[in-house]
Amino acid sequence: MFRSLLFIPGNNPSMLQNADVFLTDAVIFDLEDAVSIKEKHNARNLVKNYLQTSTVLPKQVVLRVNSVDSIYFGEDIKLLKTKKIDYLLIPKMNKETMHKVDIVLNDFERKNNLEQIKLIALIETAQGINEIDYFAENKRLSALFLGGEDLANDLEIKRTDSNNEIHYARSRVIFSAVANGIIPIDTPYTDINNVEGLRKDSEQAKELGMKAKASIHPNQLEIINEVFSPSMDEIDWARDIVRLSKENSDIGVFQYKGKMIDKPIIEKAEKIINKAKQFGIM
Amino acid sequence: MINGAKRYIPDDMCAFISSKNHLNKERKLIERKQKQLNTVFLDSLSDVFDILNIDSNMVLSFHHHLRNGDKVIQLVAEEIRKRELKNLHLAPSSIFPSYTNLVNLIKNGNITNIHTNYLNGEVAKVISQGYLKGKLIMNTHGGRARLIESGDLGIDVAFIACPVVDKYGNGSGAVGKSACGTLGYAISDLEYAKKVVLITDTVVDKLDNYQLDGQFVDYVLTVDSIGDSSGIVSGTTQITNDPIGLKIAKDCANLLDFLGLIKNGFSMQTGAGKTSLAVVKYVEEIMKKNNVVGEFASGGITKAYVDLLEQGLFKKLYDVQCFDLDAVQSFQKNKNHLAMSASEYGNPFEDNPICNKLDFVILGATEIDLDFNVNVTTDSLGNLIGGSGGHADIAYGADVTIIISPLIKSRIPIIKEEVMTVTTPGSDVDILITERGISINPKRLDLRQKLKDSSFPIFDIKELFDLSHKITGVPKKIINNKEIIGFVEYRDGTYLDCIYKVNHGF
Known part of the structure; x- marks a missing residue:
């Protein structure tokens, strides 16, 4: 169960060191968009060492891996062997991606004698929204997470404070998640210094039916937790x-x-x- | 011998007993300096040296209100170099990184002893390395006032940088092109030094309001500029954006609220660091929510406190030094923004110094140990990086003293078995707040009782110590160099700890 999830770049040691301190329900260690190609290896190593050695981990650990089609995915999922990861966050989820990930993970679980790995689907393309009902029922999935910024890029539209442009996508994610008994997670609010904007955005998402929201800065967590907690x-x-x-x-x-x-x-x-x-x- | 803070002090030194020991002593006061019939105005520092016969082996004092923009100490240092004076004893209230002219004077034996409350930068570095031939004595702001008024440190000449002086020799820091606000640290020097020289870049006919009384002033030296304004108001005015700092600040404010310390008529002081300013912001929110009006805030004053005064959330500010331009302007125009001298602020022998009236103070720490002793003088390797300032004064005086700090700074745990240097004795420290937990000094049974059933993450300090080591591993023990280069002098004049030459081969 989540209210809040916090992205931490996998190559930021000081953030990793304090990952357990932040008031979030889950930390997403990011190996994908927050990490440049040159840093992929370092970030993966850093997160691996952190998970293996740290005695104080966040309440729930999510690992955002690179695309299943990338050369990094195979190395990324090896971090599952630490047995410290609760969920993989799969980027650009659609029907085909779900299928490929399922095959790779089935094989990985069998070879490494692991239990079924739980996933969060990051839906950030028009195709992902259109195909949502085809993959949302997959038993690996625990949550559907709307990636509003990449979706806007895919649609070639601007993100606005009104959120009109993602209203349909938010609704699709919410309906599909709730229908499948999993959690709909709202897209992060990217203006980290706009406290009122964050509150408004979070309240709007909650009114529609979102149950949690991701954040890109720890200072956003207090408001997100407040909005998505029962009063x-x-x-x-x-x-x-x-x-x-x-x-x-x-x-x-x-x-x-x-x-x-x-x-x-x-x-x-x-x-x-x-x-x-x-x-x-x- | 081992003193009352469990630290080694040479047998011939007057060892610290306890922070309350001054209560058993009489105040010692020398005569204030003689009233001058005429204040003499000069325009050459060389003439000042000649007329006052400033020579080797003398004690010269300075204040630090111009902070990193101070040009006065640099000017005097240059004159010392030209005249090749030796074995001087300097007593600046603080030493900032810009005071670079002192470095070679220390290395060459022109300056051989120093009393100060705080030092940082190159001067601190060369003293740490053992270049000062005599001793460094680190005292507190209140302790410095005591030291001077008692004559324990006789000052031959006080050079007092003063942003504006009138024709009668009265001085003020409130206006002028180098305005820095209050001049609280200079008052003892003014009243008790054998000779007083105000150094200014602005002379006016008459000041209606002044802090430095011309009756104590022997000479006024006019120069082109006493300070660089960008360095004078160098204090930060931004609250932290660091999530760890904000968490600590919020937990601190919530704890103060829970303990009932934010109540009508309360008083407080914090440092001027970014996390301290965040505490002020959160305290302000609680004050507004609960319609609380405080009696006063004190210390070095920043915009954060000026805002509280202007909103009517505090009745008064007691200001010993202004940290930013907003504080300087407030001091000029707001009658409830009051100047206080270092003695009125923290001298243990004042009848009722402001520090004793504080309900709570929020302070930082470079290190804290299992006995709650705090170090803000050296880093964990023994390099000089600061000093008490008013730390030990207000820690003693306030009803509740809270230390705020991340549990781990740059991968170094802040809790030690023993701090490298004791700046403030643990007997005066009540609460440690870190991002991973809060610890209450066992001697504060009252606070422990109040917090017993709270939801705050309360731990024994040893538990936090162990937790930090779980995260970082156990740090390598740093072995002191055995060579003593100075002492931490407690506010009552006793010796709290030794300062050792830094050991690079640990």
Whole structure:
């Protein structure tokens, strides 16, 4: 379960050293876009050493690997042998990529006697959006992650504060993720000094149905966590509903502050309580 | 012998006992200097040296309000070189990297002893390497005032850089082309030096408000420029953008709030570093949220505090030195932005110095040890890189002293079994806040009790020490060179620690 994910470039030792300190639900160690071609080898080595030797790791570790079609992918996935990686983030996901990754990982797992590797799909092309329902049901997937910047590049459009240009893509990611019981993750907000912009962007994504948001700077995490966490009012409400549902277990339906409470509402309340516990809010 | 901070001090030295030991002593005061009937204006430094018979073996003092833009100490140093004076004892309140003229004077034996509160740059480097033939004594701001007023350090001539002087010899730092704000560190020198020379680049007919009283001034030397303004206001005004620094700052503000220290009428002081400024920002947010008005903030003053004064969040600022231009301007125009002398600020023998009225202070550390002793004087290899300034004064005076620091700086753990140099005794340090946890000094049972059931990540300092070693590995032990080059003098005049020649072959 995530609210926030933080990108850390794989070739930045000081960020790696503090990766466990940041208030994020998962750290994404990036071997792809944040790392130049000259640095690919160094970054991979640095992340490998960090995972092997560090005694204080982030709560969840995600590794963004290079494209399955690149010469780096085979080396990147060898870091799975550290058994410290919770998810691989697969860039430019589409139907064909999912298929190729599945084949490579099946083979890798078999040869290295590893359990099934969980994936997060980074959807950042028009093709990826169009084919989303074909790969979202893959059992390896734990989340769908919208990459808004690359998608805008693919569409040859500008990113704007209104987010109108990614409204359709956000909706596709959300519907497909929720339909498959996995987490929709929103694209990062790239203006790292614009606190109000980040809040607005996060609230907009949450209203649509996003359950988490990625960040490109640790200073963004507090707002993201706040927006994507249940509020104290929601938690108080959920506590009341769960308590009353237990007290009224024989009748199934009951009233709370003049409103009818039935099974879907009780399930919603239980999800809120579950989230609050997971995120350490209660 | 081993002193009260568990540090070795030579047997013939007056060893530190405890930070409260001054309470058992009487204040020692020499006569203030005689009132001058006429202040003499001169325009040649050479004439000043001739008239005052400045010669070898004398004690000359300076203040550091012009910071890295100071030209006065450089001018005087050049005159010392020309005259080939020897064995001088210098007592600048601080030494900045721009004071490069001192380097060869130290190497050549023109300057052989130094008292100061802080030093950095090339001068610090050559002293660390053992070039100072006598001793370096590092004291605190309040301790320096005590040292001078007691006559324990008799100053032959005080050279006081002064941005504006009137025809009566009164001086101020508030205006002039080299305005630097308050001149708090110069007051003891003004009142107790045998001879006082104000050095200025601006003379006016009459000052209505002045901090330096002409009755103590013997000579005024006018020069083209006493300072480079870009170096004078060199303090940072930007809060940190470093996520680790921001986390520490936020945790600190939240802890202060939880402890109930941000309440109506409270008082505080912080350093002027970027993380300290972030603490001020978060404290400001809490003050606004809870409609709190503080009594005062003190110290070196920055824009962050000026903003709080102007918003009515503090009633007063007590300012011993202005760190930036906003503070200088506020000092000029705001009657609640008050100057204080170093003695009023931190002299242990003042009746009620400002430092004793502080509810809490936020300070930094180069190192801290398992006894909570703090080092801000040397780095982990023993190179001189700073000094107490007011660190030990306010750590003693404040009800709660908090050290904020990353647990690991440039891959070096900040918690040591023993710090390289004790600047501030651990008995005066209450809380350490790092990005990976908070530690409370075991002697503060009251704070431990209050925080017992809180959600703050509280650890024993040994646990944080062990955690840092898990991350970095155990650092190689640095062995001191045995040659003592100076001492850390506690504010009461006792010796807290030795400073050793840096050991490059450790």
